[in-house]
Amino acid sequence: MDAADPDDAPGPAAPSAADLPDLSPLIDRLEAAVVGQRPLLSRMVIALLAGGHVLIEGVPGLAKTRAVRALARALDLPFRRIQFTPDLLPADLTGTQVYHPQTGRFDVKQGPIVASVLLADEINRAPAKVQSALLEAMQEGQVTIGDETIRLPDPFFVLATQNPIEQEGTYPLPEAQLDRFLMKLLVGYPDRDAELAMLDLPGVADAHAPEEDRAPLFGPAEVRALRALTGSIRVAPALKGYIVDLIRATRAPHEYGLDLGPLIELGASPRATLALVRSSQGHALLSGRDYVTPFDVKSVARDVLRHRLLVSYEADAEGLCPDDVLGRILDHIRVP
Structure with a gap:
């Protein structure tokens, strides 16, 4: 599914590109x-x-x-x-x-x-x-x-x-x-x-x-007004699923074929899901677009998740930080 397709996300109140501020x-x-x-x-x-x-x-x-x-x-x-x-x-x-x-x-x-x-x-x-x-x-x-x-x-x-x-x-x-x-x-x-x-x-x-x-x-x-506009930036259903998968992969990496369980002490909460959506919308608006793309999600994912992911002592022993673990998740989860 094309994440940039305006038909993917409903919402008559969604802005058009011409309405976006510079x-x-x-x-x-x-x-x-x-x-x-x-x-x-x-x-x-x-x-x-x-x-x-x-x-x-x-x-x-x-x-x-x-x-x-x-x-x-x-x-x-x-x-x-x-x-x-x-x-x-x-x-x-x-x-x-x-x-x-x-x-x-x-x-x-x-x-x-x-x-x-x-x-x-x-x-x-x-x-x-x-x-x-x-x-x-x-x-x-x-x-x-x-x-x-x-x-x-x-x-x-x-x-x-x-x-x-x-x-x-x-x-x-x-x-x-x-x-x-x-x-x-x-x-x-x-x-x-x-x-x-x-x-x-x-x-x-x-x-x-x-x-x-x-x-x-x-x-x-x-x-x-800009905050209200940010909330109306369109997020395609496929991208919503992608965001949920990214968050859930920090909690149950084995469900996504990732061998990261020993490295993660605590995964991201559902609040992180909402935060990643809002931040992706903000990144899209700042980029002059009225819809979110996978690039927006990946651009802000580490900033949104690094403090919500608690790595284990085993990860510390291997010299791995949350950004390293998130990088593996972002590289593995399929982009829509």
Whole structure:
């Protein structure tokens, strides 16, 4: 079955190619602020389109904060950054109740989490209670302070950074929280040409120089419309079956003729199936198409699944990481 055939997927509300917005200016704007990290920038935009959150792993100094701030500026979204530390308290994130003796009442003072774009820096240095507070915000779009529930802005987008867990003072995030991140992105060093070009960016040579201030390309209403449009990108039935097979192969590889059972401790959950569909739709929209292709699925599969796949000690002993196991699955499962 042809995955690109519009008749494969129903839906009168599906957009046509002529209706799709051109998102290349957004990528160009981000690349003007952060050079040499196009995969990171494009995946951040895809996650935003898909309505998910992103976990970014990399050593310090790779412009992760600059990239997130540039995205917020380009979309005219309120941005807040929180430095996660071992002594951070949930109230430092969500806010707290303040007692006023004059009135005898408690008023709610909102925390920095009440923003559209939240950068949780070095998230794997914070204690479990703080992680739990962030988990509620990511999953429910709200925070609870005392007996009051505060809805977070729409859109609400969390980009969390973490240092590799081998570094001192870091702790692995619980599986339940990892599963709430749409993607986990691995950021490496830029190449030599990109590092040279970085020296000419505004505000890089002088750490105290103000960042370039340019008019936003979109606003909050446009972001909400883009998310709705992403959900209407067509996914053919054959591709839906392909995605389900990819996910199920991480749980029961023997059913697909894969000898990976000893290498996998825990496979991806059904939430991963939904995440892979949404991310593939976002990749298609960013590519200017109104339908998903197998290329879209394969392009985002590792980013969506690497943090949801727990490899065994045997895999560690063989020097295999989740990306290696996923590569074998992607190479084996037949593409429609």
